[in-house]
Amino acid sequence: MRRFVTVFVATVAGLVILLSFKTTTSKSGPPVALSGTTPGSPDPASSPSATAAQSTPAGNGPASAPPSTSSASAAPSTSSAKAAPSKPASGTKTVTGTAVPASEGGRRQFGIVTVQLTVTNGTITTATVVSWPHNDQHSLQISSFAIPVLNSEVVAAQSAQIDAVSGATITSDAYAQSLQAALDKLKA
Amino acid sequence: MPVFWPVGHVEHVMGTVVSFDLRIADESQRPAMRAAITSAVSWLHRVDGVFSTYRADSQISRLGRGEVRLADCDPDVAEVLELCATVGRETGGFFSSTYAGRLDPTGLVKGWAIQRASELLHAAGSSNHCVNGGGDMQVVGEPQPGDAWQVGIAHPLHRNELASVVSIRDGAVATSGTAERGAHVLDPFTGRPAETLASVTVVGSELTRVDAYATAALAMGDAAASWLESCPGYEAFAIRADGFGWWTTGYPRVATVPES
Numbered sequence: 001m002r003r004f005v006t007v008f009v010a011t012v013a014g015l016v017i018l019l020s021f022k023t024t025t026s027k028s029g030p031p032v033a034l035s036g037t038t039p040g041s042p043d044p045a046s047s048p049s050a051t052a053a054q055s056t057p058a059g060n061g062p063a064s065a066p067p068s069t070s071s072a073s074a075a076p077s078t079s080s081a082k083a084a085p086s087k088p089a090s091g092t093k094t095v096t097g098t099a100v101p102a103s104e105g106g107r108r109q110f111g112i113v114t115v116q117l118t119v120t121n122g123t124i125t126t127a128t129v130v131s132w133p134h135n136d137q138h139s140l141q142i143s144s145f146a147i148p149v150l151n152s153e154v155v156a157a158q159s160a161q162i163d164a165v166s167g168a169t170i171t172s173d174a175y176a177q178s179l180q181a182a183l184d185k186l187k188a
Numbered sequence: 189m190p191v192f193w194p195v196g197h198v199e200h201v202m203g204t205v206v207s208f209d210l211r212i213a214d215e216s217q218r219p220a221m222r223a224a225i226t227s228a229v230s231w232l233h234r235v236d237g238v239f240s241t242y243r244a245d246s247q248i249s250r251l252g253r254g255e256v257r258l259a260d261c262d263p264d265v266a267e268v269l270e271l272c273a274t275v276g277r278e279t280g281g282f283f284s285s286t287y288a289g290r291l292d293p294t295g296l297v298k299g300w301a302i303q304r305a306s307e308l309l310h311a312a313g314s315s316n317h318c319v320n321g322g323g324d325m326q327v328v329g330e331p332q333p334g335d336a337w338q339v340g341i342a343h344p345l346h347r348n349e350l351a352s353v354v355s356i357r358d359g360a361v362a363t364s365g366t367a368e369r370g371a372h373v374l375d376p377f378t379g380r381p382a383e384t385l386a387s388v389t390v391v392g393s394e395l396t397r398v399d400a401y402a403t404a405a406l407a408m409g410d411a412a413a414s415w416l417e418s419c420p421g422y423e424a425f426a427i428r429a430d431g432f433g434w435w436t437t438g439y440p441r442v443a444t445v446p447e448s
Binding site: 144163168175186 | 366
């Protein structure tokens with residue numbers, strides 16, 4: 001029996017990207033193109049970003065708590081995204097823009113992420129992803145169970161069913177104690 | 189029914205252990221395959237001499253200190269640095285070829301070198317092999333007639349146990365994790381260790397990118413799921429530090445997935 005928890009992470013992921021760009025623009029980072037300014041505060045109810053910011057875990061058990069997000073720096077921004085529109089300060093405006101990662105012919109890229117910024121007195125106070133790249137599902141399915149180990153009979157070093165092992169066995173010591181070393185002894 | 193015989197070799201090089209596992213249908217191929225392994229091994233040592241950041245006299249160290257120009261270095265240096273720049277763009281900057289402000293393409297060199305070693309073996313007549321460098325491997329052909337290579341994915345939270353098995357004929361598998369050397373992958377934007385994921389495995393066709401993407405994915409954390417989902421030809425499987433996991437929608441087509 002498996003259940004999945006659907007957690008909307010587009011906001012967090014986008015924030016990571018967006019904040020990343022902010023960090024690197026001082027040097028030679030990818031350009032952040034802002035287009036289509038929208039003065040004034042958005043209606044929080046109609047803002048897709050406000051909806052996305054709410055994690056919606058399904059099911060219960062150990063998975064009922066929302067999994068920790070990938071970026072600690074994104075959390076305060078996300079929570080303030082809900083608070084900001086409700087109290088439109090005089091110096092607050094919201095800007096919807098598009099962050100375009102530099103690709104220059106690269107085969108893979110993040111794609112285009114639409115980001116909504118709230119600027120208060122000249123400082124970006126919140127940044128929220130409004131939409132995520134075209135073919136993305138806007139969600140991440142995290143298992144509702146801790147990933148188990150495989151049946152030991154399957155993974156015994158003597159088993160002909162495993163040819164190689166992928167894992168972080170980098171150092172010689174770790175290798176010597178690894179399943180890969182046991183497999184290699186069989187073929188020496 | 190024909191059976192393949194293994195021709196194995198283990199080499200300590202590039203700060204890791206590289207396992208060669210060639211399969212031959214006929215014992216008469218063994219001397220040629222031994223010679224091919226010897227050539228591939230010596231090439232890996234040459235790469236180590238050029239790219240090692242632990243050796244003050246390596247070309248990459250001297251280039252980093254500005255003592256030599258790129259044009260004076262081995263042509264492989266320019267190729268690797270170009271690949272680093274390309275992969276950096278492809279990963280939105282999460283793959284970086286600098287570490288602590290110094291030139292350090294180590295994160296790409298190993299995968300690139302192992303892929304090239306596999307290509308050398310193939311050119312020498314080996315159509316069935318696996319070259320595994322510290323858990324990151326390029327595989328070609330089949331381990332036995334009609335079979336796919338079965339690659340166990342180590343469980344980062346349970347020593348010497350597996351969490352999944354990838355079945356692959358021609359392709360690459362790489363796992364980047366925090367288990368081995370602690371949180372050694374840094375988020376290049378925050379400078380802090382990437383700690384959300386205990387390990388992330390990427391499956392694709394060529395190890396150079398597969399390995400670098402695994403490194404970038406570890407730095408991204410959960411955001412890597414969306415990114416890898418949007419990368420055609422790549423699948424991924426991650427186990428988080430909290431024990432929960434996720435995988436791309438296509439991953440079950442190439443691997444077993446965990447059952448609760």
